Amino acid sequence: MADASMSSMEWEGSMTQTVAFQLSKLGQLSTALFAARLAPLGLRPRHCAVLELLRGGPLAQLELARAIGVTASVVVDMLDELQSLNAVRRVRDTEDRRRQLIELTPTGRDLGRQAFAAATETDAELLSGLDPAQLTALRSVLGAMAAERGLTGR
Amino acid sequence: MADASMSSMEWEGSMTQTVAFQLSKLGQLSTALFAARLAPLGLRPRHCAVLELLRGGPLAQLELARAIGVTASVVVDMLDELQSLNAVRRVRDTEDRRRQLIELTPTGRDLGRQAFAAATETDAELLSGLDPAQLTALRSVLGAMAAERGLTGR
C-alpha cells in the first residue's frame, strides 16, 4: 500500500518524474521520429493536420487556423509549403472574395495516405517496448486528454 | 473482437488518432503550460533538467549535455542563462583545465524546488480530467517509455 519510493527523508521531488516533464520530452521525441519518416515525402509534422482536415472538403484559412490551433500567419506558411508540393490549391471564394478556399489535390490526398503510413510506422517504433495492456491504456488516456482539449491539429 | 471503427470502406486512417501525433501535440501543450508557470521564476522548461541533475553534485558541461540529450552548444546557452540568475557557477576543473565543473548555488537549489512545485501544479492542471485509474496507467506508461530511452532531460 505504502509506496516504497519515498523512504524516510524529505527529499526534493524529481521533476523528471512529473507527467508534464515526461510528456514534453516524449512529445519532442515523437515529433522528431515522425519528422524523420515524413522527410522523404517532403512533408513535416505540422502539415499533417492540414492534409487530414481537408479530406472532408475545402476550408478557409482561418477555419484551418482555428481547427489546428495556430495563428493565421502560420497557416499561410504551411499552405505555401503544401502548395509548392502541389498538395493543395487556393481557390477564391466567389461568395466572399476575401476568403481562400483550400482544397486538397489528388497529390495531396495521396501524400495524406503516405503520411498516415509514416505515422503508423512511428507509432510502432515508439510503442515497441510496451505490452498490449499498456498500449491500450496509453491510447485511451491520450485520446481522452486530446479530446478534452479539442486537439485536432499539429 | 472485431473493431467496429472501420466498418466497410477502405477509408484513409486518421493521423490525429495516432499516438505519435497526439504525443507531439500534448507534449507541446505540456511545455507551454509548464513554461507559463516557470516564467515568474525566470526559468524555462529546458533549464529544469540541469537544476535537477546538479542536485547530485557538480558535473562537467559535456556530462550535462549527454545526460540531457542535447549538444554542447545548447548547454552553453542554458548555463549562460542560469548563471545570469545566479543559479549555477562555472568552476575550472583543476585536474583538467579544459573542463568547467558546474555547481548549483543555494539560489539554484531553491529555484529547483520552486520549479518542482511549478511542475507539480502543471501536472494537476494537465491531469484534472482523468480518473485515478487512468492517472496511474499514464504515469506507469510514460515512465516506462521515458526510462527505456534514458530521457532524463528536456
Added chain:
DNA sequence: CCATATGATTCGGTATCCGAATGATATGAC
C-alpha cells in the same frame, strides 16, 4: 458612401535546437 470588421498576407521577433569552426588544454608517440 463611408466607417468598421474580417480574411489573407507580410514582416519582424522569440525559442529551441543543430553542426561546423575555433581556441585552449591534455595526451600519447616518438
Added chain:
DNA sequence: GTCATATCATTCGGATACCGAATCATATGG
C-alpha cells in the same frame, strides 16, 4: 621534450516552429 591528435567549451550561422502587429483587399451595416 615536442609535436600531432583528441577533447572541452565556446562562438557563429542556420533550421524549425511559433507569435503578434501592420497592411491590403473586400464585406457589411448605418
